[in-house]
Amino acid sequence: MATEPAPSGLTLEISRSGEIAVVKCSGRLVFGVTDLLYTQVKQLIPGSQRITLDLTDLAWMDSMGIGTVVRLYVSAKSAGCDLKLINLGKRVREVLGVTHLLSVFAIVGEDGVRMP
Secondary structure: OOOOOOOOOEEEEEEEEOOEEEEEEEEEEOOOOHHHHHHHHHHHHHHOOEEEEEEEEEEEEOHHHHHHHHHHHHHHHHOOOEEEEEOOOHHHHHHHHHOOOOOOOEEEOOOOOEOO
């Protein structure tokens, strides 16, 4: 008898400084947990000039995760808010590269340097 896989955990740590918010994502951004990210970040958009998703500890992102980040990007842009990604791991960078989304997002390095 097959066993159900363990639920994929996603944890968010949100810090704000004025109109700038940083959301540190840890775990896996996959089907079943994407609503957590969408709900939390969507609430930040009206009061933020810039939102940075820190993906240092994000191990994996599936198609639902990609869709969620794209939805947040569109919502933020429509509201005049910048959504940036920082510290992409190798696997997350590969997924965004395969889907040709690296050029869409502002990818920022550890020292605030924009990455190609």
